Amino acid sequence: MEIKRDRMVFLGYGKYWRSDAIIGLMPIxxxxxxxxxxxxxxxxxxxxxxxxxxxxxxxEDMGATDEGFQVEALRESxxxxxxxxxxxxxxxxxxLQHEHHFDVERWEERMGEILRAPRxxxxxxxxxxxx
Numbered sequence: 001m002e003i004k005r006d007r008m009v010f011l012g013y014g015k016y017w018r019s020d021a022i023i024g025l026m027p028i029x030x031x032x033x034x035x036x037x038x039x040x041x042x043x044x045x046x047x048x049x050x051x052x053x054x055x056x057x058x059x060e061d062m063g064a065t066d067e068g069f070q071v072e073a074l075r076e077s078x079x080x081x082x083x084x085x086x087x088x089x090x091x092x093x094x095x096l097q098h099e100h101h102f103d104v105e106r107w108e109e110r111m112g113e114i115l116r117a118p119r120x121x122x123x124x125x126x127x128x129x130x131x
Contacts, residue, residue, distance in 0.1 A: 009061045012052025017042055019062040024048075025055040075115065082111045 007019040013035060024041035026048070038055045039048035051058060085108050088096075096102040 007062070009058060010053070011040055011049060011058065012037075015049060015051065017049065022058070022062060025058055027055050078111050078114055082108060082115070085111075 005020045008016045009019045009022065010016055017040065021043045022040055023043055026039045026041070028036050028039055028050070035052045036050055037053055038051040038058060040051050040058065041048045085104055088104055093104045096104055
């Protein structure tokens, strides 16, 4: 895995750090929960930063390409649109179907399939960071 230099990596809850300054990631096992997923060790700091994201998602961002960020932005847009569709009332759904031939349920199914589709990112191996 090639670490992209000078890229800001989101650690969660407004925390960002430069990708090339991160020297280690360790999953939190004790007292793990919302807001406490990974200890991020960075150059120049004795204590790790507690991140709310998993080590795998941080690693993916550290080596991600611009295309990877675009794909993730598209997936997030699909999630938001799907959530909006879930809020449609039955009356609106019928009106869209009968007047505009727009089947909300069919689109919900299609978007759900897209979100469930397996991702194909390269599995990052933390040991490769130290070669």
